Amino acid sequence: xxxxxxxxxxxxxxxxxxxxTLAAGEEMTCQEILPDMTKSSASHHWxxxxxxxxxxxxxxxxxxxxxxxxxxxxxxxxxxxxxxTNG
Amino acid sequence: xxxxxxxxxxxxxxxxxxxxTLAAGEEMTCQEILPDMTKSSASHHWxxxxxxxxxxxxxxxxxxxxxxxxxxxxxxxxxxxxxxTNG
DNA sequence: GGTACTGTTCGACTGTAATCGAACAGTACC
DNA sequence: GGTACTGTTCGATTACAGTCGAACAGTACC
Numbered sequence: 433x434x435x436x437x438x439x440x441x442x443x444x445x446x447x448x449x450x451x452x453t454l455a456a457g458e459e460m461t462c463q464e465i466l467p468d469m470t471k472s473s474a475s476h477h478w479x480x481x482x483x484x485x486x487x488x489x490x491x492x493x494x495x496x497x498x499x500x501x502x503x504x505x506x507x508x509x510x511x512x513x514x515x516x517t518n519g
Numbered sequence: 520x521x522x523x524x525x526x527x528x529x530x531x532x533x534x535x536x537x538x539x540t541l542a543a544g545e546e547m548t549c550q551e552i553l554p555d556m557t558k559s560s561a562s563h564h565w566x567x568x569x570x571x572x573x574x575x576x577x578x579x580x581x582x583x584x585x586x587x588x589x590x591x592x593x594x595x596x597x598x599x600x601x602x603x604t605n606g
Numbered sequence: 607g608g609t610a611c612t613g614t615t616c617g618a619c620t621g622t623a624a625t626c627g628a629a630c631a632g633t634a635c636c
Numbered sequence: 637g638g639t640a641c642t643g644t645t646c647g648a649t650t651a652c653a654g655t656c657g658a659a660c661a662g663t664a665c666c
Binding site: 434435436438439440442443445448509510511512514515516519 | 521522523525526527529530532535596597598599601602603606
């Protein structure tokens, strides 16, 4: 988990919104998080968030649940996630 | 000082290198920090770093000294700068 | 004033990320 | 099997950031 990758994922208004949404509650389905966005665009952001270690997925039937990797991020880069979510 | 702006400034390998260089020592002249880069390109990065609150400038004759705004960043977003500099 | 230096600004080019629609794969349910 | 839904992948378009060279502004020093 490299800070460079985390920063790539964080430097985007859509992904920042996703992270803040996930930080507020528990795991959510993709459509719950970005209902207004095209599925292809949203899928692109899921991939970036996953590959860069911000989020992990859980498949349940045809639904995909996203969950913030808060513990991993807090232990590896303490303060970063708080800075993002607290503004 | 918004976290969004800070993240924009941090998501770039050149600027990350500048920040780490400045974090190691004290204030430095522009040319000391990026001796290998075109002046116009370097100047572009100074502007981003300044406008987004990462760095402050001090003019001395024809030299420009850059200094990391460590105290401001640490108090506003504790942990972020450490995450960047410590890897 | 003239020369040498530091950094800025401008225009142009290039590469890449974000976006979309359409086609697809997988699952659920009838 | 057929239909409906979730999310992925592909190709194409668009917008923007990074880069460069050239011209410029300001300072220093002779």
